[in-house]
Amino acid sequence: MSGKGDRERIYTNRELSWLQFNERVLEESEDRRVPLFERLRFISIFQSNLDEFFMVRVGSLYDQTLLKEKVLDSKTQMTAPEQLQYIYQNVRKLLPRKAKSYESLMAKLNDQGLEQVPLNSLSAQDFEFLKLYFEKEIAPLTSPQIIDKRQPFPFLKNKEIYVGVRIASKSGAVRLGIISASGHFGRIIYLPSQNGKVRFVLAEDLICLFVEKIFNRHEVLEKVLFRITRNADIDVEDEMVDVDFDYRDAMEELLKKRRKLTPVRLELSGEVSHELTEYLCDHFTLSREQVFVDTCPLDLSFVFALEGKLKGKAELFFSPVAPQIAACIDEKRSMIAQIVEKDILFHYPYHSIKPFISLLNEAANDPEVVSVKITLYRVAKDSKVINALINAAENGKEVSVVVELRARFDEENNIDWSKRLEEAGCHVIYGLPGYKVHSKLLLITRKLGNKIQYITQIGTGNYNEKTAQLYTDLSLMTANPAIGTDASVVFNSLFMGSVVESSTHLLVAPLCFKPRIIGLIDKEIAFAQQGEPAQILLKMNSLTDKVLIDKLIEASRAGVHIKMLVRGICCLKPRVPGSTENIEISSIVGRFLEHSRIFVFGLGERQKIYISSADFMTRNTERRVEVAAPIYDPAIQKEILHLLGIMMKDNVKARVQDMYGIYTYRKNEEEPVNAQEVLYREAYASAEQKKNMPQPPKALIQEKRNPHGFWKRVMRLFHR
Template structure:
């Protein structure tokens, strides 16, 4: 009780008075997206990569609006006025979020204009119709008539034709018309219509270049349609055409307990999501008052309207930057993932029988995971394969391997998380394909998302069975594995194998909670395990023994976890955290968190691995996990934290953590006032992602230790 009172008194003074003990989750997320925008603003970042970062900020903001802001609006509509643990009511937080978002959007488009100016100097540009030569205009007109016009659908809005369904995150044109031959008593009336800019066509259209010119010019599809909009409305004069875009509530509400068929229930909910309530309206600057009034009335939005000085939805810049040819000097140098040296021998399972192997993507190829499944599918002595799938690539080699295994008579069990947000439809399709092939497909446990990343292979060997396990921090997705940093462990350690079997039994059957030997599994056992580890460090600190915690994750927002870290800090435990995104803990506050340091790294690759290391009285325990330290991960998901038993592999992961903490190029440190500051560059520049690219340098050390002091799996 006394410690709790001391924590409540330990508040950091800010310029506006006393700040709260915790940082709000949504405001912290906006700070994260701001750090992404800073990469787009950074002149040292290659120009086309800056466009990519700007596109990411746009798609990030879309999801934030459709999920987090939508949720706050639902709370406000329900009349909830209770403050959250960071001290905000839904109404108060919405005001703060929207104010900051308005400033952020203005900075986005200021950055967009600057990047377009710099790109034009390099010989590539997005041009307006007025900048085209007559011959270019004719070419664009032909493209419109042959490719664009046939897929356009003008939708009038009047008494007999009600306002159509406007899809979330799609660009539309609001058209204000006046009849060429006015109807009596309506000659002062404006007619309105809507035209969708077809998302099935490229957003940018290459303009034929001038003779002997190397410049690449592109015209936005909506500008091309605007120029020829009159062809859709014969007998009317076009008074104004402006783009708009809405974001709908994208969250899903499933009654899993009463659903007879979860797959069918989810499909129904996905259809309902298309009609979710609008939470944001983006309009082109200078929109005609009649069009704006129509949109406000039909969408029932009086506020949360963003007037945009530029093209709507900057996420198109991601594909646009990829279209530009001959500009590799404006991109990051390519990183070719290395195939792990440990598996250069063809027999992967033989290697895993001999020693545990750690792989680190994207520097090491995800092909090794594919090969693990392919080899298992083809091996006549493999009896069973069990796997969790959360987000899967559109052309997944892993799924095809599972299909092949099932068709060859193996027992294949796949836990497919069909509720993975925005991947629901793809995962439903995969689930049906796997079922058709004869796999036993499970959709997880009611009320919980299955977020663990585990593969189990059971093989018959010399009259007994041996379990081979892969545990990862990231999704089984070949595409994102090239863009995200993630760790994966291959092992046949008997305790890990037994726990993997128990985990799948719990997810597919009615097994009682397992007495975990190696794993810590959410929602029941992960948080208690983390608390036990922290409590042990607290006890060791009080005894004068080595006591520290180093952890890496995407987000930290669970109040109980934050309070436990505050407690550890007050006991003298040194805590260093690498938290890429949301962080509700306020570090460096005297009497509360002065022993806690937090850094965030935003760079070329998305920092995605979850790693925990503790002093353990000098024994240095290390774990990898699928879970962030958020309430949803610790209490509403199936997550796994797995120990790394091999000393050499532990040393590899500790090297990675130290590398991140010593980054003085792309690291930003969270300050007590909740702002982030770039780490001061002292001495030799160290950019952790680029240093990590030289994997053999640090991995060889760990492999040497492993060879000499390997903990045998049997």
């Protein structure tokens, strides 16, 4: 696979594959089966994704163009400039499609009672209302500036919208006036209702409409809304070469620096003159290729604020659903006792995260619990997980927390939480030098007389109550002492500042994950070469690790049947004769973000199943601390295979990748299967069935009490 033709035939460039994923998000806005307002929401998600892509991935490629030595993509051998060219070309194809979808949806929503009022056809009454609003509510809060020799170009914030005006000058040169379109005023301005219709305009459009009133001493030749996107790709380790620093303080300084990094994109809200475009490009040191013209709002985040104005319009939204308490859970019993009895698996968002929060709260108050250890990557703004940890520390438990301050764009939130945890008496560390801690691992240690008992939780997603309702993730809870011992080794290594060098049951990156995965694939290759049935089932967010990709190609050539669900980036093309003909790849993009990682190797009695925090990406397998857990419980194994089977039958939201890397909806003669809807229906059905089951007598569900528990409670009363 050394020739360029072979590489193009088998591999897909990472950045182009990501753009394909975001195109699938945009497709959701075009899908007539999706309710109207939800389709509008998907356009906003598409744009938000694209913003982050430019900040991180395009920013990284831009940095590579500044290096003396060429940096080549390991799979396609494309240079950074070549990749940027492909990105710019593909984005230009997607933007008109986004604008068309936005305009179409707003026209349909207009018929449903929501109107973005066009400013070029205002009625006299609306014009007077907006003029008065502008003069009283917005104009006094603006800070206009004209750029000249005495007024240098101001610093423009990342992704913030500005109104730019070209002002006439005696010399004929471009003179630019700038006003920030955000400030101490709301972005959405509601007009008086007509026939019950919700009518609005955006603040930036209103400022642009009346901008001549601000620059009233000058002749305004043209005006435009624009924003810049800045590079946000900072290498934390390179920035922190001094060993004598406070890591949290250094991260706070790093965040300030990120806000001032180089622009990598300029967006304009319509065509403007060559002179003004050149002026802006010269100032921001951008080429014309980095300028993108959009005809719909430059920032669509306002969409989410409109939802509250459409109450009573249920047909515009997905049917409301609520996470269900897993059927295996008895809410009246101790969570710890139930986990000791058998392993428990939650599948979010179909199952509620509440029992997991109950587990943490129970651990905080259980006299037998001596320590709670956890890794935190992204947590909710008002985190019940954090509150439970603080409660545990205040109750005298040893609480050790690994807070990853380098969780991109969640750094500030994590810095704030780390301070609160430390103030409560928790032992907090901030990950390892050179490695992000991305694992989702919890270890509760109990001392029962002379015995130690571990309660271990391993997940595929963050300890975040909000995303647990939006992302599909798996959470395994077990009292298996061997898994608990491995988890203890992971935490001991982290707090000693090192990585795990060997583990028995858990697969722990960076040293004990990829080699074990390769070994599991090799076993299937060996079975296939002996003429035995061989199978691999994989579900993940992204596939970019070339070593693992090449191993999967080797397995395919050996006759191993491989089925993969890869939601996002996929650098491998399936069904290529002679290489990947035994590989099938599909992607599900729907109401919930597919986020769980599942690895299945083999069939029958030799089948091994893992859930993992890691994707098959080089950053996960080599530069992060990740954990994959084996599934030993037969009932949970069956449950995971069941949900995988449903997802692989999806013919509503699944797209299948062909040998050319093109994704198309899976179409067959089978009954329609929307996997996410099926799994939610099953969760509801299980909860209803559990509700209708006869309840055992109370005496049968009371937990075995600690004989000394009563006297401990009495003693605590005297110490209050």
